[in-house]
Amino acid sequence: MTAPRNQAQEARTGPALPDTQQGMRRRNLARVMHTVSSEGPLSRAAVASHIGLTRAAVSTLVDELTRAGLLDELGPERPGRVGRPGSALAVSAHGPAGIGAEVGVDHLAACVVDLRGQVRARAVRYGGNRGRSPGPVVEQLTGLVRRVVAEAEREGLWAAGLAVAVPGLVARDARTVVRAPNLDWHDADLGALLPVGVPLTVDNEANFGALAELWLGDGMPPDFLHVSAEIGIGAGVVVDGRLLRGTRGFAGELGHVPVFPDGPECACGGRGCLEQYAGEEAVLRAAGLAAGEGRVDLLAERAEAGDRDARRALHDAGTALGIALTGAVNLLDPQTVVLGGALAGLAPWLLPPLRDELTRRTAGPACPVSVSALGPRGPLLGAAHSVVRAVLDDPMAVAERP
Amino acid sequence: MTAPRNQAQEARTGPALPDTQQGMRRRNLARVMHTVSSEGPLSRAAVASHIGLTRAAVSTLVDELTRAGLLDELGPERPGRVGRPGSALAVSAHGPAGIGAEVGVDHLAACVVDLRGQVRARAVRYGGNRGRSPGPVVEQLTGLVRRVVAEAEREGLWAAGLAVAVPGLVARDARTVVRAPNLDWHDADLGALLPVGVPLTVDNEANFGALAELWLGDGMPPDFLHVSAEIGIGAGVVVDGRLLRGTRGFAGELGHVPVFPDGPECACGGRGCLEQYAGEEAVLRAAGLAAGEGRVDLLAERAEAGDRDARRALHDAGTALGIALTGAVNLLDPQTVVLGGALAGLAPWLLPPLRDELTRRTAGPACPVSVSALGPRGPLLGAAHSVVRAVLDDPMAVAERP
Incomplete structure (x- = not known):
């Protein structure tokens, strides 16, 4: 492979934001989460070597993530290694979780995915939705969401966000279905219809399907x-x-x-x-x-x-x-x-x-x-994983939520 | 407008690079250059307010850029303002410049654009290139490039890079023309043919045309x-x-x-x-x-x-x-x-x-x-400006060049 072009060369100078220590800390917290998520379980030393920071810097970041319940210490590693025995780290299986939901033309579905990417609860309801108005459909979907969230809560998880896949065009506000011809929906604000107390994202099912492929394929x-x-x-x-x-x-x-x-x-x-x-x-x-x-x-x-x-x-x-x-x-x-x-x-x-x-x-x-x-499971999985990715990308935004 | 989606949510974790002080400094030098380029002439205080850093921090960055010949001090501002009179800053009109060149089916062209975006020299040669082999065409193009560079050097400018627009598909190495059906060129390595001692980028004319539109439209x-x-x-x-x-x-x-x-x-x-x-x-x-x-x-x-x-x-x-x-x-x-x-x-x-x-x-x-x-002038202007943008995006990389 040859050297890639300088992409920055083409970046626009939008509003110039300063690089701050605070922003750097948040980005480094995200790097720790992503590294442990994709490569873990890992010791602090291994995390430090993966992301190119000192072990001391990584320890501070890890302590913060552990206190927030986003990383778990799996206990001391096997002896026989050089130096102080490290404790292996994994992303938490009992902390925040992503809730995915799907409005299909012929079905509704919801699921919960934990930070480790495991599906922890799932519910499906078959039945045609074509021509039904958004209100009753979303009400049934909310029932499914409540059911999977309750199931997840019994296992110590909590909903960090809800993402809904729909078969239609969604505005960039990520809540309004502008046009879903196969449901006969127009300008339906799902944000107003979904009475959930967590961040909501609505997106086209093809988009979530593609993201599922990117993340899980x-x-x-x-x-x-x-x-x-x-x-x-x-x-x-x-x-x-x-x-x-x-x-x-x-x-x-x-x-x-x-x-x-x-x-x-x-x-x-x-x-x-x-x-x-x-x-x-x-x-x-x-x-x-x-x-x-x-x-x-x-x-x-x-x-x-x-x-x-x-x-x-x-x-x-x-x-x-x-x-x-x-x-x-x-x-x-x-x-x-x-x-x-x-x-x-x-x-x-x-x-x-x-x-x-x-x-x-x-x-x-x-x-x-x-x-x-992934086939037809893609959009629902992509929706739930989009919430998980958002937690990995800015872990403290979730930890600091009341 | 509604809040945009969290784009970072979709970013891949690729190789995790640490945020370093050195990287932060380089990005902030680029912010100063871009701000002065698009908004200048500006005082140090105005630059600081634009990019959200302290005046002291900006002064250090500006001193470095001035020493490197990338920013010019235009002399003291008019009196009557509060505080110590500041000196207005502008990007240099006598430092590095971008060289653009164009291989057309019916012509060849070259030009020089300074950091302020002004065309300082230009040369065109009409004549069909269809079916001619890359060697002689590039030799003629090199002649045009040497002519405009000599003209620019007489005005105190120097070539920071050369970008060449071609009517064909260019590999991601940014030097090989994979296929130019209207010239009948295949796998022509322009990098090997162009004897220039500056960084070279070859790209499709439609790409440079689009970038010209983005930057100058x-x-x-x-x-x-x-x-x-x-x-x-x-x-x-x-x-x-x-x-x-x-x-x-x-x-x-x-x-x-x-x-x-x-x-x-x-x-x-x-x-x-x-x-x-x-x-x-x-x-x-x-x-x-x-x-x-x-x-x-x-x-x-x-x-x-x-x-x-x-x-x-x-x-x-x-x-x-x-x-x-x-x-x-x-x-x-x-x-x-x-x-x-x-x-x-x-x-x-x-x-x-x-x-x-x-x-x-x-x-x-x-x-x-x-x-x-811009019409037909787009590709040549886009090529030259791509070099200028590269200087603004990483000014010290140019300043540190021997």
């Missing part, structure tokens, strides 16, 4: 495109390990990229959008199936059994996905594309035509496409 | 898409004030986004790419004109005069641009799209059909599209 690179579908098709664009959100928070609308510009009309106002060829309803219709719960599984079964309509529908969907992704790959040059959500289960039939298009339409080697191991 | 937001054309069509994707480069450095290849997937074959291996409808050669052909130097001006003249073939060709190009940009806007959600390069001069005929497509195909208000005031 096996060896994911820092630049990738995560394509997922529940009913609509969305993408999460990850660049340098960060999600690209766009000015209004609406980036990643792969489902409305024109594929055949003179094709059928789309609810977005366009024509021939990807969703008209590879969206769940379009694919089911092309395969001769009515829309509804469990129909994607049925479609997969039929394709598996060799049903020609099912296979043709999936082939055409894969072709459309390949054309739209050719455009996306040309614009973004990601290291890889990952198919997640419901698309993961249909990958055996979508991938061959999709890869054909990408290869045919690319001068050099085509961008590799893989399938998410 | 009037009130540009931090998220935009800059579309430019010389012979090919490229885009610079700017996100949060930074250029999105992609894994291999190939991001922004808008010219190869499929517009009509069954359309004519493209040199990239695809079919119906944007370049087949809106690239210079395609538009000239559609208007009944042969390709060649000055033909874009001729096309504009004919369209101005009401020539039907010229107008139809530009209308079709604008429509294709609108379809490709609909996809790009759905993926990236930029605040605005800017037409630069040669496209800027054709905007009167391209913009109406382009805006029609964007509006028809968008559910909410369509993304605004404007025209670059």
Whole structure:
């Protein structure tokens, strides 16, 4: 590899903030948490060597985190080492936890993930939400959240925040669902509807799916495109390990990229959008199936059994996905594309035509496409983990909360 | 405006680097330089208030920058102010300067920009470069660079770095032109060909055009898409004030986004790419004109005069641009799209059909599209300014150079 470009060269000079000792301390506390989280259990000396600070400096930081209940001492290490025996450190399994929740078109779900990344409680409720108004849906979701939080509290955990995945466009305020066509929601302020006393973040399910892939996927690179579908098709664009959100928070609308510009009309106002060829309803219709719960599984079964309509529908969907992704790959040059959500289960039939298009339409080697191991669990896990990451990123902000 | 999301929440933990006093000092020196550059002339007290450090701390930083010849003292301010009269500071007009160079399909150019952003020397050489091998082209370019550097040195400036804009894909090593179809260059290592004793950066002309827009454009937001054309069509994707480069450095290849997937074959291996409808050669052909130097001006003249073939060709190009940009806007959600390069001069005929497509195909208000005031000067200016920005971003790295 050659030397990377100087990224700072391109940074804007926004409002110039001073570097303060206080800011440095907070960043170093975060480094300790992230290091113990990803590499632990570790001794203080090992933490110091990982982050390049003196052992004395690290001890001060560790003491602060231990007092706040964010790090656990696992007891003395085995003897036989040189010097004073150190105590191995791990992030706490009994402190703050992330609460994830999901509004699906056909289900609701909630879960609790502790600082170690373990799912400690989970609840799901099946039933269609299309056309229901936000109030009653959020009320049911709140019931699920309360249930998993109560379960977690019995194990000594407490909710550090709640993140909700929704199948729609979310404003950058991270609480207002601007448009969720498959629920028929418009400008729904979930912040006002969710009576929770913890920090709340609402985000698009494709975004949380992409973040789950970034944080939990096996060896994911820092630049990738995560394509997922529940009913609509969305993408999460990850660049340098960060999600690209766009000015209004609406980036990643792969489902409305024109594929055949003179094709059928789309609810977005366009024509021939990807969703008209590879969206769940379009694919089911092309395969001769009515829309509804469990129909994607049925479609997969039929394709598996060799049903020609099912296979043709999936082939055409894969072709459309390949054309739209050719455009996306040309614009973004990601290291890889990952198919997640419901698309993961249909990958055996979508991938061959999709890869054909990408290869045919690319001068050099085509961008590799893989399938998410998280599949439909991605958005809910991504939501809960986003809260956990926020704790690791600024541990004292949580510790200082009343 | 609502509170932005916690971006750090999504940052990867990569190799954890410690915050050091030395790093803090370098960042604060950069803050002083940027503040004086964008707001100056300023007194030490004004700089301190802008960047939120004490006056004593700022004085130490300013003394260091003045000694290094990066800041100039303009002499005492007018009397009548409270306290000891301060001396106004400005960035030096006689210190390091940025050298920009450009390899065009039909011309070569070089210029010198001082730390104040003023163009201090410029040289251009017209003549076709298509099909010429990189060696002789770079030799001529080196001649132009030497000429402008000599001119700048007579005014007390010295070259802090050289940045070269090329119409092709550049590897992330920032020196190898991987593919420049309109020059017929492949894997040309310009670093080996350019015998300059200063840091060298080679980049795609669309990237430098976008950076010029970011740095010099009037009130540009931090998220935009800059579309430019010389012979090919490229885009610079700017996100949060930074250029999105992609894994291999190939991001922004808008010219190869499929517009009509069954359309004519493209040199990239695809079919119906944007370049087949809106690239210079395609538009000239559609208007009944042969390709060649000055033909874009001729096309504009004919369209101005009401020539039907010229107008139809530009209308079709604008429509294709609108379809490709609909996809790009759905993926990236930029605040605005800017037409630069040669496209800027054709905007009167391209913009109406382009805006029609964007509006028809968008559910909410369509993304605004404007025209670059820099036009074809963008890439060369962006190249030279990228060196100037690098000096402002890490002034002591330049000052400490032998």
